[in-house]
Amino acid sequence: MRLHVADHPLITHKLTVLRDAATPSPVFRQLTEELVTLLAYEATRNVRVAPLEIQTPVTTTVGVKIDDPRPLVVPILRAGLGMLEGMVKLIPTAEVGFLGMVRNEETLEPSTYAERLPDDLSDRQCFVLDPMLATGGSLGAAIDFLFQRGAKDITAICLLGAPEGVAAIEKQVDGRDVTLVLGAMDERLDENGYIVPGLGDAGDRLYGTV
Template sequence: MYDHLTVVDHPLVQHKLSLMRDKSASTAKFRQLLREISQLLAYEVTFDMEMEEVEIETPLCKMMAPKLSGKKMALISILRAGNGLLDGILELIPGARVGFVGLYRDPETLQPVQYYFKVPEDLADRLVVVVDPMLATGNSAVATIDLLKKAGATNIRFLCLLAAPEGVARMKEAHPDVPIITASLDKRLNDHGYIEPGLGDAGDRMFGTK
Protein backbone atom coordinates (compact mmCIF):
# COMPACT_ATOMS: atom_id res chain seq x y z
CA MET A 1 0.00 0.00 0.00
CA TYR A 2 2.80 2.40 0.94
CA ASP A 3 6.21 1.95 -0.67
CA HIS A 4 7.90 3.99 2.08
CA LEU A 5 6.45 1.86 4.90
CA THR A 6 7.88 -1.34 6.40
CA VAL A 7 5.77 -3.28 8.88
CA VAL A 8 7.93 -5.65 10.93
CA ASP A 9 5.78 -8.77 11.26
CA HIS A 10 8.30 -10.92 13.12
CA PRO A 11 6.47 -13.17 15.62
CA LEU A 12 8.38 -11.81 18.63
CA VAL A 13 7.56 -8.23 17.65
CA GLN A 14 3.88 -8.99 17.22
CA HIS A 15 3.69 -10.98 20.46
CA LYS A 16 5.29 -8.23 22.52
CA LEU A 17 3.11 -5.60 20.86
CA SER A 18 -0.03 -7.53 21.83
CA LEU A 19 1.15 -7.63 25.44
CA MET A 20 1.71 -3.86 25.34
CA ARG A 21 -1.74 -3.16 23.92
CA ASP A 22 -3.41 -4.91 26.87
CA LYS A 23 -4.66 -2.20 29.22
CA SER A 24 -3.89 -4.39 32.23
CA ALA A 25 -0.12 -4.25 31.56
CA SER A 26 1.66 -2.46 34.41
CA THR A 27 3.90 0.55 33.90
CA ALA A 28 6.98 -1.58 34.60
CA LYS A 29 5.87 -4.26 32.17
CA PHE A 30 5.04 -1.70 29.50
CA ARG A 31 8.50 -0.13 29.83
CA GLN A 32 10.22 -3.50 29.65
CA LEU A 33 8.29 -4.55 26.55
CA LEU A 34 8.94 -1.21 24.84
CA ARG A 35 12.66 -1.59 25.46
CA GLU A 36 12.65 -5.15 24.11
CA ILE A 37 10.57 -4.39 21.03
CA SER A 38 12.72 -1.34 20.22
CA GLN A 39 15.76 -3.57 19.92
CA LEU A 40 13.95 -5.93 17.56
CA LEU A 41 12.83 -2.99 15.41
CA ALA A 42 16.38 -1.62 15.43
CA TYR A 43 17.55 -4.66 13.48
CA GLU A 44 15.23 -3.66 10.65
CA VAL A 45 16.09 0.04 10.62
CA THR A 46 19.85 -0.63 10.54
CA PHE A 47 19.93 -3.57 8.11
CA ASP A 48 21.91 -1.74 5.39
CA MET A 49 24.39 0.29 7.41
CA GLU A 50 27.75 0.69 5.70
CA MET A 51 30.46 -1.82 6.57
CA GLU A 52 34.22 -2.02 6.08
CA GLU A 53 36.82 -4.77 6.41
CA VAL A 54 39.40 -4.29 9.14
CA GLU A 55 42.21 -6.52 10.32
CA ILE A 56 41.79 -8.08 13.74
CA GLU A 57 43.50 -10.93 15.56
CA THR A 58 41.51 -13.77 17.06
CA PRO A 59 43.06 -16.07 19.67
CA LEU A 60 44.15 -18.25 16.72
CA CYS A 61 45.12 -15.97 13.84
CA LYS A 62 44.72 -12.67 12.05
CA MET A 63 41.72 -12.09 9.81
CA MET A 64 39.82 -9.41 7.92
CA ALA A 65 36.54 -8.83 9.72
CA PRO A 66 33.50 -6.62 8.99
CA LYS A 67 32.82 -3.58 11.17
CA LEU A 68 30.55 -0.57 10.85
CA SER A 69 32.15 2.23 8.86
CA GLY A 70 31.75 6.00 8.77
CA LYS A 71 30.44 8.29 11.47
CA LYS A 72 28.20 6.83 14.14
CA MET A 73 24.46 6.98 13.59
CA ALA A 74 22.34 9.64 15.28
CA LEU A 75 19.22 8.72 17.23
CA ILE A 76 16.71 11.55 17.57
CA SER A 77 14.03 11.15 20.23
CA ILE A 78 10.78 13.07 20.00
CA LEU A 79 10.14 13.91 23.64
CA ARG A 80 8.90 12.49 25.82
CA ALA A 81 7.62 9.13 24.64
CA GLY A 82 10.46 8.67 22.15
CA ASN A 83 12.82 8.02 25.05
CA GLY A 84 11.25 4.60 25.56
CA LEU A 85 12.43 3.47 22.14
CA LEU A 86 15.70 5.38 22.49
CA ASP A 87 16.78 3.57 25.66
CA GLY A 88 16.37 0.12 24.13
CA ILE A 89 18.20 0.98 20.92
CA LEU A 90 21.10 2.51 22.88
CA GLU A 91 21.60 -0.79 24.66
CA LEU A 92 22.09 -2.34 21.22
CA ILE A 93 24.10 0.55 19.70
CA PRO A 94 25.75 2.31 22.67
CA GLY A 95 28.03 4.42 20.48
CA ALA A 96 25.18 6.21 18.70
CA ARG A 97 24.94 9.97 19.00
CA VAL A 98 21.70 11.22 20.53
CA GLY A 99 19.51 14.25 19.95
CA PHE A 100 16.18 15.44 21.34
CA VAL A 101 13.29 17.32 19.82
CA GLY A 102 10.66 18.66 22.20
CA LEU A 103 7.19 18.97 20.73
CA TYR A 104 3.76 18.92 22.28
CA ARG A 105 0.47 18.61 20.46
CA ASP A 106 -1.97 21.48 20.80
CA PRO A 107 -5.18 19.76 21.96
CA GLU A 108 -7.36 22.07 19.87
CA THR A 109 -5.52 22.17 16.55
CA LEU A 110 -3.55 18.87 16.93
CA GLN A 111 -0.58 20.82 15.53
CA PRO A 112 2.92 20.43 17.07
CA VAL A 113 4.44 23.21 19.12
CA GLN A 114 8.25 23.15 19.49
CA TYR A 115 9.88 23.82 22.86
CA TYR A 116 13.31 22.10 22.57
CA PHE A 117 15.82 21.16 19.86
CA LYS A 118 19.31 19.77 20.52
CA VAL A 119 20.94 17.40 18.02
CA PRO A 120 24.46 16.13 17.17
CA GLU A 121 26.67 17.93 14.70
CA ASP A 122 27.44 16.70 11.17
CA LEU A 123 24.01 15.17 10.60
CA ALA A 124 24.74 15.17 6.88
CA ASP A 125 27.36 12.47 7.45
CA ARG A 126 25.21 10.22 9.65
CA LEU A 127 22.31 7.83 9.40
CA VAL A 128 19.63 9.68 11.36
CA VAL A 129 16.90 7.60 12.99
CA VAL A 130 13.95 9.47 14.49
CA VAL A 131 12.13 7.53 17.22
CA ASP A 132 8.61 8.05 18.55
CA PRO A 133 6.25 5.24 19.59
CA MET A 134 3.23 6.65 17.75
CA LEU A 135 2.80 8.01 14.22
CA ALA A 136 -0.72 9.37 14.58
CA THR A 137 -1.56 12.56 12.67
CA GLY A 138 2.04 12.69 11.47
CA ASN A 139 2.32 16.37 12.33
CA SER A 140 5.02 15.96 14.99
CA ALA A 141 7.03 13.60 12.79
CA VAL A 142 6.86 15.99 9.83
CA ALA A 143 7.82 18.97 12.00
CA THR A 144 10.78 17.05 13.46
CA ILE A 145 12.05 15.98 10.06
CA ASP A 146 11.66 19.54 8.76
CA LEU A 147 13.99 20.67 11.57
CA LEU A 148 16.48 17.87 10.96
CA LYS A 149 16.70 18.60 7.25
CA LYS A 150 17.33 22.25 8.04
CA ALA A 151 20.14 21.04 10.33
CA GLY A 152 21.71 19.16 7.41
CA ALA A 153 20.36 15.61 7.71
CA THR A 154 19.88 13.79 4.40
CA ASN A 155 19.68 10.09 5.33
CA ILE A 156 16.69 9.95 7.69
CA ARG A 157 14.48 7.06 8.85
CA PHE A 158 11.46 7.13 11.14
CA LEU A 159 10.97 4.32 13.66
CA CYS A 160 7.71 3.91 15.53
CA LEU A 161 5.74 1.27 17.35
CA LEU A 162 2.34 2.01 15.81
CA ALA A 163 1.29 3.99 12.75
CA ALA A 164 -2.10 5.25 11.59
CA PRO A 165 -2.90 5.45 7.87
CA GLU A 166 -3.42 9.21 8.25
CA GLY A 167 0.10 9.67 9.64
CA VAL A 168 1.70 7.48 7.01
CA ALA A 169 -0.05 9.45 4.27
CA ARG A 170 1.01 12.76 5.83
CA MET A 171 4.63 11.63 5.92
CA LYS A 172 4.42 10.42 2.33
CA GLU A 173 3.19 13.84 1.27
CA ALA A 174 5.73 15.87 3.24
CA HIS A 175 8.80 13.61 3.23
CA PRO A 176 8.53 10.82 0.65
CA ASP A 177 12.29 10.20 0.98
CA VAL A 178 12.01 9.12 4.64
CA PRO A 179 11.28 5.40 5.16
CA ILE A 180 8.96 4.45 8.03
CA ILE A 181 9.57 1.30 10.06
CA THR A 182 6.79 0.20 12.41
CA ALA A 183 5.43 -2.85 14.20
CA SER A 184 1.84 -2.23 13.09
CA LEU A 185 -0.27 -0.18 10.72
CA ASP A 186 -3.45 0.26 12.75
CA LYS A 187 -6.94 1.05 11.46
CA ARG A 188 -7.50 4.77 11.98
CA LEU A 189 -7.39 7.86 14.17
CA ASN A 190 -10.31 8.63 16.45
CA ASP A 191 -11.85 12.08 16.89
CA HIS A 192 -9.22 12.99 19.50
CA GLY A 193 -6.27 12.11 17.24
CA TYR A 194 -5.47 8.81 18.98
CA ILE A 195 -4.64 5.63 17.09
CA GLU A 196 -7.25 2.86 17.17
CA PRO A 197 -7.08 0.12 18.28
CA GLY A 198 -3.72 1.46 19.47
CA LEU A 199 -2.49 1.16 23.03
CA GLY A 200 -3.48 4.47 24.58
CA ASP A 201 -1.05 7.29 25.30
CA ALA A 202 2.42 5.75 25.14
CA GLY A 203 4.01 8.46 27.29
CA ASP A 204 1.41 8.14 30.04
CA ARG A 205 1.66 4.36 30.04
CA MET A 206 5.46 4.41 30.06
CA PHE A 207 5.85 6.98 32.85
CA GLY A 208 2.76 6.14 34.86
CA THR A 209 1.33 9.65 34.58
CA LYS A 210 -2.26 8.63 33.97
Protein backbone atom coordinates in the same frame (compact mmCIF):
# COMPACT_ATOMS: atom_id res chain seq x y z
CA MET B 1 9.95 6.66 1.22
CA ARG B 2 10.46 3.04 2.23
CA LEU B 3 7.94 1.43 4.60
CA HIS B 4 8.58 -1.71 6.61
CA VAL B 5 5.86 -3.16 8.83
CA ALA B 6 7.21 -5.89 11.09
CA ASP B 7 5.72 -9.34 10.68
CA HIS B 8 7.06 -11.44 13.53
CA PRO B 9 5.15 -13.37 16.22
CA LEU B 10 7.37 -12.07 19.04
CA ILE B 11 6.67 -8.46 18.04
CA THR B 12 2.94 -9.12 17.72
CA HIS B 13 2.87 -10.85 21.10
CA LYS B 14 4.66 -8.00 22.87
CA LEU B 15 2.44 -5.43 21.18
CA THR B 16 -0.64 -7.33 22.37
CA VAL B 17 0.52 -6.99 25.97
CA LEU B 18 1.31 -3.29 25.42
CA ARG B 19 -2.19 -2.67 24.09
CA ASP B 20 -3.83 -4.22 27.16
CA ALA B 21 -5.10 -1.41 29.40
CA ALA B 22 -4.32 -3.58 32.45
CA THR B 23 -0.57 -3.69 31.70
CA PRO B 24 1.21 -1.63 34.41
CA SER B 25 3.85 1.01 33.62
CA PRO B 26 6.90 -1.07 34.69
CA VAL B 27 5.90 -3.90 32.34
CA PHE B 28 5.00 -1.40 29.62
CA ARG B 29 8.47 0.17 29.84
CA GLN B 30 10.24 -3.19 29.73
CA LEU B 31 8.24 -4.39 26.73
CA THR B 32 8.82 -1.11 24.90
CA GLU B 33 12.57 -1.51 25.31
CA GLU B 34 12.40 -5.11 24.04
CA LEU B 35 10.24 -4.14 21.07
CA VAL B 36 12.54 -1.33 20.01
CA THR B 37 15.54 -3.66 20.00
CA LEU B 38 13.64 -6.04 17.73
CA LEU B 39 12.54 -3.23 15.41
CA ALA B 40 16.00 -1.66 15.43
CA TYR B 41 17.45 -4.87 14.03
CA GLU B 42 15.45 -4.24 10.85
CA ALA B 43 15.84 -0.46 10.95
CA THR B 44 19.65 -0.67 10.96
CA ARG B 45 19.86 -3.00 7.96
CA ASN B 46 21.41 -0.20 5.89
CA VAL B 47 23.57 1.40 8.57
CA ARG B 48 26.86 2.48 7.03
CA VAL B 49 29.89 0.32 7.74
CA ALA B 50 33.58 0.35 6.81
CA PRO B 51 35.96 -2.62 6.35
CA LEU B 52 38.01 -3.65 9.39
CA GLU B 53 40.86 -6.17 9.39
CA ILE B 54 41.15 -8.23 12.57
CA GLN B 55 43.17 -11.16 13.86
CA THR B 56 41.13 -14.21 14.86
CA PRO B 57 42.67 -17.08 16.85
CA VAL B 58 43.22 -18.79 13.50
CA THR B 59 44.05 -16.14 10.90
CA THR B 60 43.43 -12.58 9.78
CA THR B 61 40.10 -11.68 8.23
CA VAL B 62 38.21 -8.61 7.13
CA GLY B 63 34.95 -7.71 8.84
CA VAL B 64 33.16 -4.39 9.22
CA LYS B 65 32.70 -1.65 11.81
CA ILE B 66 30.14 1.12 12.14
CA ASP B 67 31.44 3.93 9.94
CA ASP B 68 32.04 7.57 10.86
CA PRO B 69 30.28 9.88 11.34
CA ARG B 70 28.48 7.79 13.90
CA PRO B 71 24.70 7.31 13.63
CA LEU B 72 22.59 9.77 15.61
CA VAL B 73 19.62 8.49 17.63
CA VAL B 74 16.94 11.11 18.28
CA PRO B 75 14.04 10.29 20.61
CA ILE B 76 11.11 12.69 20.43
CA LEU B 77 10.36 13.75 24.01
CA ARG B 78 8.82 12.60 26.14
CA ALA B 79 7.46 9.25 24.96
CA GLY B 80 10.44 8.59 22.69
CA LEU B 81 12.66 8.37 25.78
CA GLY B 82 11.06 5.04 26.58
CA MET B 83 12.47 3.69 23.30
CA LEU B 84 16.02 4.97 23.72
CA GLU B 85 17.53 2.19 25.84
CA GLY B 86 16.36 -0.50 23.43
CA MET B 87 18.01 1.34 20.55
CA VAL B 88 21.38 2.11 22.13
CA LYS B 89 21.68 -1.48 23.30
CA LEU B 90 21.87 -2.44 19.65
CA ILE B 91 24.13 0.49 18.60
CA PRO B 92 26.08 1.47 21.72
CA THR B 93 28.48 3.67 19.71
CA ALA B 94 25.69 5.90 18.39
CA GLU B 95 25.37 9.48 19.57
CA VAL B 96 22.10 10.66 21.09
CA GLY B 97 20.26 13.91 20.48
CA PHE B 98 16.87 15.06 21.73
CA LEU B 99 13.85 16.84 20.26
CA GLY B 100 11.00 18.03 22.46
CA MET B 101 7.74 18.25 20.56
CA VAL B 102 4.18 18.66 21.76
CA ARG B 103 0.88 18.32 19.92
CA ASN B 104 -1.87 20.88 20.34
CA GLU B 105 -4.87 18.71 21.22
CA GLU B 106 -7.27 21.12 19.46
CA THR B 107 -5.43 21.80 16.21
CA LEU B 108 -3.36 18.56 16.29
CA GLU B 109 -0.39 20.64 15.06
CA PRO B 110 3.08 20.05 16.61
CA SER B 111 5.45 22.61 18.04
CA THR B 112 9.09 22.26 19.15
CA TYR B 113 9.82 23.28 22.74
CA ALA B 114 13.35 21.88 23.16
CA GLU B 115 16.24 20.51 21.12
CA ARG B 116 19.70 19.19 21.86
CA LEU B 117 21.37 18.28 18.58
CA PRO B 118 24.66 18.92 16.80
CA ASP B 119 24.55 22.15 14.79
CA ASP B 120 25.71 20.33 11.67
CA LEU B 121 24.29 16.93 10.75
CA SER B 122 25.97 16.77 7.34
CA ASP B 123 26.34 13.21 6.09
CA ARG B 124 24.75 11.77 9.25
CA GLN B 125 22.36 8.84 9.40
CA CYS B 126 19.63 9.64 11.91
CA PHE B 127 17.26 7.27 13.70
CA VAL B 128 14.16 8.98 15.09
CA LEU B 129 12.21 7.29 17.90
CA ASP B 130 8.50 8.05 18.31
CA PRO B 131 6.15 5.38 19.70
CA MET B 132 2.97 6.44 17.88
CA LEU B 133 2.61 7.61 14.29
CA ALA B 134 -0.88 9.09 14.41
CA THR B 135 -1.44 12.24 12.33
CA GLY B 136 2.25 12.39 11.42
CA GLY B 137 2.59 15.97 12.59
CA SER B 138 5.28 15.53 15.25
CA LEU B 139 7.30 12.97 13.31
CA GLY B 140 7.07 15.02 10.12
CA ALA B 141 8.25 18.14 11.91
CA ALA B 142 11.17 16.21 13.43
CA ILE B 143 12.17 14.83 10.03
CA ASP B 144 12.12 18.32 8.51
CA PHE B 145 14.16 19.66 11.43
CA LEU B 146 16.88 17.04 10.93
CA PHE B 147 17.08 17.49 7.17
CA GLN B 148 17.41 21.25 7.65
CA ARG B 149 20.45 20.52 9.86
CA GLY B 150 22.02 18.52 7.02
CA ALA B 151 21.07 14.90 7.79
CA LYS B 152 21.77 12.50 4.94
CA ASP B 153 19.06 9.92 5.53
CA ILE B 154 16.53 9.33 8.26
CA THR B 155 14.94 6.18 9.63
CA ALA B 156 11.92 6.54 11.91
CA ILE B 157 10.99 3.72 14.29
CA CYS B 158 7.45 3.61 15.68
CA LEU B 159 5.66 0.96 17.70
CA LEU B 160 2.36 1.64 15.96
CA GLY B 161 1.22 3.62 12.96
CA ALA B 162 -2.08 4.67 11.38
CA PRO B 163 -2.60 4.77 7.61
CA GLU B 164 -3.33 8.50 7.79
CA GLY B 165 0.00 9.20 9.46
CA VAL B 166 1.96 7.06 7.00
CA ALA B 167 0.31 8.86 4.08
CA ALA B 168 1.10 12.25 5.63
CA ILE B 169 4.79 11.37 6.09
CA GLU B 170 5.06 9.97 2.57
CA LYS B 171 3.62 13.16 1.13
CA GLN B 172 5.82 15.38 3.29
CA VAL B 173 9.18 13.71 2.64
CA ASP B 174 8.67 14.13 -1.11
CA GLY B 175 11.39 11.85 -2.40
CA ARG B 176 13.93 12.42 0.37
CA ASP B 177 15.76 9.42 1.84
CA VAL B 178 13.39 8.28 4.60
CA THR B 179 12.63 4.81 5.93
CA LEU B 180 9.67 4.14 8.22
CA VAL B 181 9.73 1.03 10.42
CA LEU B 182 6.52 0.09 12.26
CA GLY B 183 5.72 -2.64 14.75
CA ALA B 184 2.18 -2.74 13.35
CA MET B 185 -0.16 -0.79 11.08
CA ASP B 186 -3.43 -0.11 12.90
CA GLU B 187 -6.88 0.54 11.46
CA ARG B 188 -7.39 4.31 11.57
CA LEU B 189 -7.49 7.50 13.62
CA ASP B 190 -10.51 8.45 15.68
CA GLU B 191 -12.08 11.91 15.75
CA ASN B 192 -9.52 13.04 18.34
CA GLY B 193 -6.52 11.94 16.29
CA TYR B 194 -5.78 8.83 18.38
CA ILE B 195 -4.82 5.51 16.82
CA VAL B 196 -7.49 2.78 16.81
CA PRO B 197 -7.17 0.19 18.32
CA GLY B 198 -3.86 1.70 19.47
CA LEU B 199 -2.64 1.52 23.04
CA GLY B 200 -3.63 4.89 24.49
CA ASP B 201 -1.20 7.69 25.28
CA ALA B 202 2.27 6.11 25.16
CA GLY B 203 3.87 8.82 27.32
CA ASP B 204 1.27 8.45 30.07
CA ARG B 205 1.54 4.68 30.01
CA LEU B 206 5.33 4.82 30.19
CA TYR B 207 5.67 7.47 32.88
CA GLY B 208 2.22 8.23 34.30
CA THR B 209 0.31 11.50 34.08
CA VAL B 210 1.68 14.79 35.45
